[in-house]
Amino acid sequence: MSAAAPGPSTTLSEDDLPPLFRTSDRSAILRQGESFRAVRRQLSVLLAATTAAMLAERLDSHVPAVFATVLYALTIAIGLHTARRRARAQWQAHRAVAELLKSLAWQYMVHGGIFHSRVVNADAVFAERLEERLREMRKVGWEDPRDGAGARGEGQITPAMRAVRAKTFEVRRDIYLRERLLEQHAWFKRRAGEAHRASVHWSSVTAVLTLLALVSAALRATGLIGAWDLTGLLSAAAAAGVAWQEVHRHRPLTYAHSLVEQDLDTLRVEMTTTVTGDQWAEKVAQAERLVSPQHSDWLGRFGS
Secondary structure, X not given: OOOOOOOOOOOOOHHHOOHHHHHHHHHHHHHHHHHXXXXXXXXXXXXXXXXXXXXXXXXXXXXXXXXXXXXXXXXXXXXXXXXXXXXXHHHHHHHHHHXXXXXXXXXXXXXXXXXXXXXXXXXXXXXXXXXXXXXXXXXXXXXXXXXXXXXXXXXXXXXXXXXXXXXXXXXXXXXXXXXXXXXXXXXXXXXXXXXXXXXXXXXHHHHHHHHHHHHHHHHHHHOOOOOOOOXXXXXXXXXXXXXXXXHHOHHHHHHHHHHHHHHHHHHHHHHHHOOOHHHHXXXXXXXXXXXXXXXXXXXXXXXX
């Protein structure tokens, strides 16, 4: 069956979603990678600078002191470059736009939320809501990559989206439950597991480094070790581990994604068994609120 006329057994792809979604999704992935690489680079250089400074003190040599000076200056330069690039802010902006497009597209296709079956002109409502939300995103620095009026408003509605919207309630329900809710449930479950494993790993690493710093400090205090005091270096390494965890937000995301996974599973069962056509639009809107990044961020505040 062609992409323009999806049926109950058809798998919708990203090509069936608004073009701006695909553009924003790619930009978000690129900016996210750039942001993480910048933090990793800065922390690595800072640790190298700390190591060089320790060697300069213990060896009473100018060579490691020069290296330490250069590395500390490089750390500052990396920080300034990162601040100018605003990779993290751009990543979050593009991700917000991508998720906005995806959510509006699904609600439009399956008659969810404000795109319920009683809407006279769903295309016009889609265009109005989309451009309204994108104007808000421009205020926080998002740059619109679209060229020409044809890519705006209703130009973001693909033939596949219109085809799904024209289907019967039963077909639209099956498509939404299979392609959206099941996919999102699996995604949140997978990400919760990944975040949990990463949190355990980095918590263990920082705990070991902190313990080694404690042992080093104790040995130094009792005079059992002489010039080679590794307390400062180990402490810096432990702090870098904590900073890396904060950047990735492993623990908050584990908490948030686990809760969303549970709520989605409950809602999916309800929408499969008891939700009628009259309740459908409200339940779809509820599902889209659950999978929104804003909801995960709000839950993550309680899991910090």
